[in-house]
Amino acid sequence: MNNINHILVFDPITYAGGSKVATREMMDLINRKKHHITILTANPSSWLLRNVEMINMSHPKWLPISEHGKGYWLRQLYFCFWLIYTRIFYGKINMAVGASGPGIDMPLYLMKGLLGYQITQLIHGPVGLSRSIGLCLCKAQHVFYLKSAYPSLIAAIKQVWRKKPETVQEENAQHLLRTHHFEAFVNGISEKNLPSPCQYETPSLFWAASLLKWKGLDLLLEVINSTPESNRVPVRVCYLLPENNALPTTKAPQDIKSIEWHHQPAQLDRLRSQSNIFISTSHQEPFGLSILEALIAGMCVIIPSDGAFWDLVLTHNKNCLKYKPNDISSLQQQINKATSNIQLIKTIGKAGANLSQGYRSEQCYLNIKLAIEKRSLSALSLDEVKQ
Incomplete structure (x- = not known):
């Protein structure tokens, strides 16, 4: 038992989302014979993993949800007590995995010196501009980030030396990135979790995301409302309602003809397979795991031409359709x-499915798996790599 490496995944977010799906795929690759995983989470239903210890971390309604100031630090202090609880009742922690970003995973850094673990930080989107976040990035043993988050990482790290000249800030930030383990990654989906193929019989729209305003559901609703009822095709909207969240959200469900509303459906894969056109309305989506799922399912993906990840990877009229960001008439045109x-x-769906074959978690997350297991690729034998 002493040879077992104890890995703690910290997740104080009370609702599901693409970043949790990605982290879940990463953790599913960890060798359970040599590594014991404990998930400390405020949303246990997001972590359907085999052979893990689950700690349901309560998130009382009185706990502040502010993103800064005294309320923010009070919330971090509350989660620090949960880390102490985990250490006392579940044993020494060797590796702590920050599943969201340093601003959310701050308690891991506050307790690092006391509890003595290493930190692997996962970053699924832009980080906040603050000195405390910059200091966290300096303390993590490994930082894995989506490429779209890179400018925000540099900006946060430079805050550590904000009283120094700009040239010194830039030089120190670049030195940190060269000498510490910072590595970009792309998301993937494992072979066993591949979405079911969609149908190609009758046109049907599909939208899936949280109700956060930046996810852009309002744009799709405006398009549907502006379409004569006789010309509408079936629309399935699958949504998550963020709890304990200070950011603005869209109201759902709404009484709009042709729309089926599904709140956090357990049968998401089946609902997606009954459609064949995926609509993305997010503003500058850092990655878009739901887009990848739609591509794998063979759906015709419609995305904004906003310079985000999939806009740079996909080609209009070949493996996707693109519209002008936040433009109702442009989106309407592509839907029509x-x-x-x-x-x-x-045709577009099949081309997208072909491209998606390069995004399997077994390859995309290999370096993250190795870092969490505290081993380097060079230290592995060929047999271990094959496993």
Whole structure:
């Protein structure tokens, strides 16, 4: 038992989301014979993993949800007590995994000196601009980030030396990135969790995300409301309602003809397979795991041409359709283009599915797996790599 490496995943967010799905895929790759995993979470239903210890971390309604100031630090102090609780009742922690970003995972850094673990930080989106976040990034043993988060990482790290000249800030930040383990990654989905293929019989729209305003559901609703009822195709909206969250959200469900509303459906894969056109309305989506799932399912993906990850990877009229960001008429035009031609849906969907084969978690998350297990690729034998 002494040879077992104890890995703690810290998750104080009370609702599900793409970043948790990605982290779950990463943790599922960890060798359970040599590593014991404990999930300290405020949302246990997000972590359907085999052979893990689950700690349901309560998130009382009186706990402040502010993103800064005294309320923010009070919340971090509350979660620090949960880390102490975990250490006392579940044993020494060797590796702590920050599943969200240093601003959310701050308690891991506050307790690092006392509890003596290493930190692998996962960053699924831009980080906040603050000196405390910059200091956290300096203390983590490994930082894995989506490429879209890179500018915010540099900006936060430079805050550590904010009283120094700009040239010194830049030089120190670049030195840190060269000498510490910072590495970009892309998300993937494992072979066993691949989405079911969609249908190619009748056009049907599909939207899936949280109700946070930046996810852009309002844009899709405006498009549907501006479409005559006789011209509408079926629309399935699958949504998550963020709890204990200070950010603005969209109201749902709404009484709009042709829309089926599904709140955090357990049968998400089945609902997606019954559609064939995926609509992304997010503003500058850092990655878009739901887009990857739609591509794998063979759906015709419609995305904004906003310079975000999938806009740079996908090609209009080849493996996706693109519209001008936040433009109702442009999105309407692309939806009409797809819904009026089932063969186009199939052609673009098949091309997208072919491209998606390069995004399997077994390859995408290999370096993260190795870092969490505290081993380097060079230290592994060929047999271990194959396993």
